[in-house]
Amino acid sequence: MTQSTSSGVTEALGRFVADLTVDDVPDEAIRVAERAILDTVGVTLAGAGTHATTCARGAAAGSGETTLLGREDRAPLSDAVFVNGTAGHALDFDDVALPAMDGHPSVPMVAPLLAVAEREGASGGDVLTAYVAGFETQNYLSRPLSPGHYEGGWHATSTVGLFGAAAAVANLLEFSVEETVDALSIAASMPAGLKRNFGSTTKPLHAGQAARSGTTAALLAAEGASADPTAIEGDRGYFDLYRGDGEPDLEALPELGSRWSVLEDGVDVKKYPCCYYTHAAIYAAIGVADEFNLEPADIDGIAVTASQAAADALHHDDPATGLEGKFSMPYVIGHAIAHRAVGLAAFEDDAIDDDGVQAVRERTTLVVDDDLAYDSNAATVTVTTRDGETVERFEEKPPGTHDDPLTIDELHEKFRMCAANAPIGVDANAALEALDDLRAVEDVSAALEHLSS
Numbered sequence: 001m002t003q004s005t006s007s008g009v010t011e012a013l014g015r016f017v018a019d020l021t022v023d024d025v026p027d028e029a030i031r032v033a034e035r036a037i038l039d040t041v042g043v044t045l046a047g048a049g050t051h052a053t054t055c056a057r058g059a060a061a062g063s064g065e066t067t068l069l070g071r072e073d074r075a076p077l078s079d080a081v082f083v084n085g086t087a088g089h090a091l092d093f094d095d096v097a098l099p100a101m102d103g104h105p106s107v108p109m110v111a112p113l114l115a116v117a118e119r120e121g122a123s124g125g126d127v128l129t130a131y132v133a134g135f136e137t138q139n140y141l142s143r144p145l146s147p148g149h150y151e152g153g154w155h156a157t158s159t160v161g162l163f164g165a166a167a168a169v170a171n172l173l174e175f176s177v178e179e180t181v182d183a184l185s186i187a188a189s190m191p192a193g194l195k196r197n198f199g200s201t202t203k204p205l206h207a208g209q210a211a212r213s214g215t216t217a218a219l220l221a222a223e224g225a226s227a228d229p230t231a232i233e234g235d236r237g238y239f240d241l242y243r244g245d246g247e248p249d250l251e252a253l254p255e256l257g258s259r260w261s262v263l264e265d266g267v268d269v270k271k272y273p274c275c276y277y278t279h280a281a282i283y284a285a286i287g288v289a290d291e292f293n294l295e296p297a298d299i300d301g302i303a304v305t306a307s308q309a310a311a312d313a314l315h316h317d318d319p320a321t322g323l324e325g326k327f328s329m330p331y332v333i334g335h336a337i338a339h340r341a342v343g344l345a346a347f348e349d350d351a352i353d354d355d356g357v358q359a360v361r362e363r364t365t366l367v368v369d370d371d372l373a374y375d376s377n378a379a380t381v382t383v384t385t386r387d388g389e390t391v392e393r394f395e396e397k398p399p400g401t402h403d404d405p406l407t408i409d410e411l412h413e414k415f416r417m418c419a420a421n422a423p424i425g426v427d428a429n430a431a432l433e434a435l436d437d438l439r440a441v442e443d444v445s446a447a448l449e450h451l452s453s
Contacts, residue, residue, distance in 0.1 A: 009233040009250065013140055014181035016256040017167045022129045029262045030439060033131040035405075036267045038415060038435040039095055040088055040110040043273075045070040045426060045451065046344065046418035047090035052204040056086040066115045067445075070422035072453045077115050078212055084111035085211030089157070089204040091344065092326050093273035093418070097135075099375045100265045101142040101160060102150035102309075108161030108210040109134040109168045116169055116215070117444040124441035126172055132262055134168030136254075137184075139261035141232065143252045147375045148244025150195070150309070158193025158206035159242060165214025173222060185227035187217035188238040198275070199316050199327040266402020269411065272342045274326040277310035279398030281329060281379035285336040288381055288393040296338050296356040301384045302364040304329050307376040311368050318361075322347035333381065334360035344421060412436075424453050 022030070047053055048070030057068070057075075060083055064076035069084050088094050088107040097105040109131060117127050142149070142160045150156050166187040170180045190213040193206040232238045239248040254261055272282055281304050288294065306329070316324040316331070325331045325347050335346045338356035345351060372378055382392040400406045406414070412432060419428035427450040434447035441447055 008230065009253070010181050010184055010229055010231070011177075012256060013137060013167070014184060015177045017133045017137060017171050018175055018177045018180045020129060020133045020171055020257075022125045024257065025129055025132050026260060026263065029132055029260050030128050032262050032267055032402075033128045033135070034436065034438050035269070035411060036095055036106045037110055037127070037131060037438060038432070039269050039411060040106040041069065041114075041431070041435060041451065042415035042418035043091060043093040044084055044088040044111070045422040046093065047087035047204070049421070049423035050087070050090040050204075052090040052201045053083060053087040055201060056083045056205060056208055065119075067118060067448045067452045069114075069448075069451050070424060070426060072424055074452075077119060078216060081111045081115050081215050082208040082212040084115070084208075086204045086208030089207035091273045091347070092275060093270050093344075095270060096268045096276045097139070097265060098268065098276070098377060099373070100139050100146055100261065101156055102146050102375055103142070103156030103160055104207065105135055105138050105161065105164060105267065106131075107207045108157065108165045108214060111208075111211045112165045112169050112215040113172060114444065114448065116172055118448055120172070121443050121445060122172060124438035124444055124447070127444055128439055130168040130172040133171035134164035135262045136256065136260070137167035138164040139265060140254060140256065141238075143254065144239065144248040144250055145243050147309070148246040149242055151312070151374060152244035153195050154242060155193035155195050155198075155203070155206050158210040159191035161207065161210040162187050162190055162214035162217070165211050166217045169215055169218035170221070173218065175218070175221065179221045181229050182226055183218040183221035185229055185231040186220050186225060187214055188227065188231035190217060191238065191242060195313065198313060199319070199324040201323070268398070268402055269400040269406050271399045271406065272332075273344050273347060274332055274342065275313055276398065277306065277313050277377060278329055278332045280377050280395040281306060281381055282332055282336045282342050283399055284379055284381040284393040284395040285333050286340055287395075288383055288391055289337050289340060291393075292383075292391050294337060294383065294385070296334075296359040298385050299337065299360050299363055299383060300386045302333060302337075302360065303367050303382045304333060304364065305367045305369045305380040305382070307372040307374060307378070308368050308370075309375040310379070311366060314366060317366075319352060322349045322352060325352055328361075329366040330361040330364035331357065333364045334358065344417070426451055
């Protein structure tokens with residue numbers, strides 16, 4: 001793999017993505033990519049029957065040759081990427097990458113990679129290399145913008161994720177440097193996604209949109225479409241328009257091919273199917289409830305202290321739907337205390353009015369800790385009981401972070417749980433066997449046979 005001597009951001013990135021081969025990627029990074037794809041396929045299966053995915057499939061009416069995970073039908077490639085990308089984010093159970101990206105890195109890339117690999121007969125090793133290329137691209141472009149981009153109201157999963165999709169597809173299709181630069185520069189005209197829509201059907205559509213837009217940008221480049229090669233870093237380009245209040249710090253750009261973001265920043269796998277800014281608080285709430293044997297009737301009040309980013313994302317104090325509940329700190333804490341768990345069933349619409357959950361929710365307040373970094377995931381849960389006792393628990397990080405990952409058994413258990421929630425029966429064990437050693441799969445389309453009818 002060669003390194004660019006150009007000072008251009010897009011040129012350097014295009015050369016990195018075009019030149020990257022499996023031999024360049026550390027074995028540990030390949031394993032991270034395997035785990036991430038396994039997890040993303042699982043949550044896509046579980047999300048395949050959700051309202052958001054049904055809407056996406058209805059809007060993308062038509063049949064085709066590309067697999068729709070967890071569903072009986074197939075669709076044209078672009079539509080399948082959109083539907084599968086939406087399904088992967090529909091339950092907010094997909095992985096995250098913080099703080100560099102402030103978003104979900106895998107879901108915009110996995111749907112395009114599987115669809116294009118199916119069409120091309122690509123190997124698992126090809127897909128894993130392309131995943132790493134896309135992950136490094138997302139971090140490379142988001143780092144100069146973070147956290148101002150997210151703080152300004154953009155949903156980075158969509159507005160950064162489409163570049164990951166474009167880069168991943170470009171690498172998988174073995175684009176030249178020039179074609180890769182074109183793909184990324186075309187993608188620079190496509191970012192969209194507003195945090196204001198968190199808690200609605202539109203949020204998971206952001207992921208489907210990013211997956212499809214990035215794929216489209218790459219396929220357009222393959223057809224010879226061009227774009228300004230400085231559309232990302234040039235005057236009034238992507239960095240200028242999406243930066244938020246701060247000046248993009250290009251000195252913060254990682255060293256491509258030497259510093260591997262997929263290892264150092266890592267992929268954080270979700271234990272709970274809701275906004276990641278609730279996870280440390282959920283873990284703390286379950287811990288303190290277990291330690292002191294607390295039930296809803298024992299609670300006089302709960303204060304959850306968290307970051308400003310948490311407050312920005314969690315704007316549904318009194319959720320009316322399961323989707324809104326995913327972005328409600330009082331609701332998830334109520335469920336954690338009442339049930340000692342927060343799983344998929346917690347966000348079904350009929351779970352919202354649970355009496356025990358509501359009793360705690362009404363007494364729970366989210367407080368911003370100005371001493372925390374804007375996008376910190378730390379949380380303190382302080383419980384005041386009806387007999388006047390105060391107990392608390394602090395968690396610096398959620399469970400499942402890249403430096404303290406879920407065990408392989410926990411990851412497999414999550415996959416099986418998700419597969420069991422797919423609209424159709426899937427062979428979870430056969431799928432696990434293929435995905436858990438994806439690098440050994442000669443043709444990815446064979447693995448997909450276990451994931452649809």
